Amino acid sequence: MAMIEFKGKNFEIDEDGFLLKFEDWGPEWAEYVKESEGISEITEAHQQILDFLQDYYKKNGIAPMVRILSKSTGYKLKQIYELFPSGPGKGACKMAGLPKPTGCV
Amino acid sequence: MAKHATPMLDQLQSGPWPSFVSDIKEEAERRHKNVGNVEFQIPVDVCDDLLGILELSYKDGTTHWKHGGIVGVFGYGGGVIGRYCDQPEKFPGVAHFHTMRVNQPNGKYYTTEFLGKLCDLWEMRGSGLTNFHGATGDIVLLGTTTPQLEEIFHELTHNMNTDLGGSGSNLRTPACCLGESRCEWACYDTQELCYQMTLEYQDELHRPAFPYKFKFKFDGCPNGCVASIARSDMSFIGTWRDDIRIDQEAVAAYIGGEIQPNGGAHSGKDWGAFDIEKEVINLCPTECMWMEDGKLMINNRECTRCMHCLNVMPRALRIGNDRGLSILVGAKAPILDGAQMGSLLVPFIKVEEPYDAIKELIEGIWEWWMEEGKNRERLGELIKRQGLAKAISAVGLTPVPQHVMEPRHNPYIFWKEEDVEGGWDRDIADYRKHHQR
Numbered sequence A: 001m002a003m004i005e006f007k008g009k010n011f012e013i014d015e016d017g018f019l020l021k022f023e024d025w026g027p028e029w030a031e032y033v034k035e036s037e038g039i040s041e042i043t044e045a046h047q048q049i050l051d052f053l054q055d056y057y058k059k060n061g062i063a064p065m066v067r068i069l070s071k072s073t074g075y076k077l078k079q080i081y082e083l084f085p086s087g088p089g090k091g092a093c094k095m096a097g098l099p100k101p102t103g104c105v
Numbered sequence B: 001m002a003k004h005a006t007p008m009l010d011q012l013q014s015g016p017w018p019s020f021v022s023d024i025k026e027e028a029e030r031r032h033k034n035v036g037n038v039e040f041q042i043p044v045d046v047c048d049d050l051l052g053i054l055e056l057s058y059k060d061g062t063t064h065w066k067h068g069g070i071v072g073v074f075g076y077g078g079g080v081i082g083r084y085c086d087q088p089e090k091f092p093g094v095a096h097f098h099t100m101r102v103n104q105p106n107g108k109y110y111t112t113e114f115l116g117k118l119c120d121l122w123e124m125r126g127s128g129l130t131n132f133h134g135a136t137g138d139i140v141l142l143g144t145t146t147p148q149l150e151e152i153f154h155e156l157t158h159n160m161n162t163d164l165g166g167s168g169s170n171l172r173t174p175a176c177c178l179g180e181s182r183c184e185w186a187c188y189d190t191q192e193l194c195y196q197m198t199l200e201y202q203d204e205l206h207r208p209a210f211p212y213k214f215k216f217k218f219d220g221c222p223n224g225c226v227a228s229i230a231r232s233d234m235s236f237i238g239t240w241r242d243d244i245r246i247d248q249e250a251v252a253a254y255i256g257g258e259i260q261p262n263g264g265a266h267s268g269k270d271w272g273a274f275d276i277e278k279e280v281i282n283l284c285p286t287e288c289m290w291m292e293d294g295k296l297m298i299n300n301r302e303c304t305r306c307m308h309c310l311n312v313m314p315r316a317l318r319i320g321n322d323r324g325l326s327i328l329v330g331a332k333a334p335i336l337d338g339a340q341m342g343s344l345l346v347p348f349i350k351v352e353e354p355y356d357a358i359k360e361l362i363e364g365i366w367e368w369w370m371e372e373g374k375n376r377e378r379l380g381e382l383i384k385r386q387g388l389a390k391a392i393s394a395v396g397l398t399p400v401p402q403h404v405m406e407p408r409h410n411p412y413i414f415w416k417e418e419d420v421e422g423g424w425d426r427d428i429a430d431y432r433k434h435h436q437r
């Protein structure tokens, strides 16, 4: 596990670049992650998805299913990949500070 | 001299079966010698460290790979299985040891030219170790580092015209038996249907959109050489619906001992002379065969096309000419609620380009499962939870007796309100008019 520093903030991350503690999240985190996730600028659309993921995680303790993410934000999977080239798991969840997806990935 | 001592693994170099230990050692040696002057992109001693950490696991009796791993290539949500060892200081060569799934050709036929190119690519950018093939079907490239993933993907797609396979909650890589390419029992072109469905559903394969994983497998006949009935959520199994074609001369040749039964499959042991009564007629599960004046007769209406008689007398009995396939759904391993094999959904459908009818059935199932499936609920579990009748109506069919092995024995039978005269809205007062308290 590694510590990284960005814009004066410290984040503890794993090998895949996921935040170890959700509570450590800050807007700087999204800024830090974006490059490695192929994103040049965080637009309103990105932000909407990040906000939804965070609210959902706070309320339910899990990340939403892709279907729920699409239905709730109005973004089709195709659009989500346009925004987050690595997809909702590796791209959006990482940027939102959610824990790393698990299972038979 | 090997980097790590591997006394336990060394024992697996003896015995007659090809030893994976000897092979990995050979590759480790090759990398050290590097006769071809390859610019290795990951540690040269990756194979030594793999053997080292495996030896440690043999000693400890436990795995030394960390939990999970989320890596991949841009544009796709799967295809790479990330993996990190939990002793990176001792075994830096396998600190990153990701697996890439590469989509295999159907039936797994190759040219040495293709394999040579793939090996050159993997030798330079990976460990040089593979799995030919993963159980789902993929070519498995075993062990590389994160920075190499996009490089390999670029090479695969730009220079080899080859894509990644699937992983995650999506359509996984489809696979088929070798079908018509070299089997006289293939009831449809399994390779072609598998290929066409793989192409059609590339999006579903590369970008997980499902509640959970979903697999297709294509068997040319009920012998099930790709085991679709046990290993795919949607299993396509070839069959025919007209008569078995009988060559009576060849039947006589079998009886006369001129042709060995089962293609000679049991020649390693003396089972006595071939006895058609004992080995075929009395073993037919529906007892629909008999001999009459030295001729073999089959009551095809009662044949369940189990393949037994064809398997015993391949030169005398052949599949019918009116061919198609059955679709079975729901196979899965035990987690969560128990193992399942496929249940018959579509008894017979013709296999005709451009396969629209088959696509409609697939999409009908997906539409239902994508909407109703809970997180990480396989199709088979949704069928248990909501009922086979729902699956049947999801593909626009009506229930037929072939849908069940036997009717239910419990009477907990639901009725739709519209099917019951008067419906469910009842007033107790009306009832009381006739029945006092």
Ligand code: HEM
Pocket: B411
């Ligand atoms: C002519 C009279 C009756 C008929 C034709 C009748 C018929 C039935 C039938 C067909 C069932 C369903 C059987 C099953 O679940 O496998 C049933 C269940 C039941 N009957 Fe009757 N019954 C009669 C009288 C009674 C009486 C008088 C009682 C109680 C005082 C009673 C109590 C029950 C109970 C508790 C069950 C439910 C069993 C369960 O849920 O497993 N029945 N009856």
Ligand code: HEM
Pocket: none
């Ligand atoms: C605290 C009291 C009771 C409890 C907790 C109870 C609970 C249950 C439960 C859980 C069932 C099964 C429901 C199902 O099929 O899913 C059932 C069925 C049934 N109970 Fe009771 N019960 C109680 C009292 C009674 C009494 C006093 C009677 C009759 C005088 C009765 C008659 C029945 C009958 C006939 C059924 C079967 C209904 C059917 O087959 O659809 N129960 N009960």
Ligand code: SF4
Pocket: B177, B178, B179, B180, B183, B184, B185, B186, B187, B219, B220, B221, B222, B223, B224, B225, B226
């Ligand atoms: S499943 Fe049937 S058609 Fe396919 S290879 Fe096996 S025997 Fe032949």
Ligand code: SF4
Pocket: B283, B284, B285, B286, B287, B288, B289, B298, B302, B303, B304, B305, B306, B307, B308, B309, B310
């Ligand atoms: S295929 Fe099976 S059921 Fe049909 S006739 Fe042959 S042995 Fe009997």
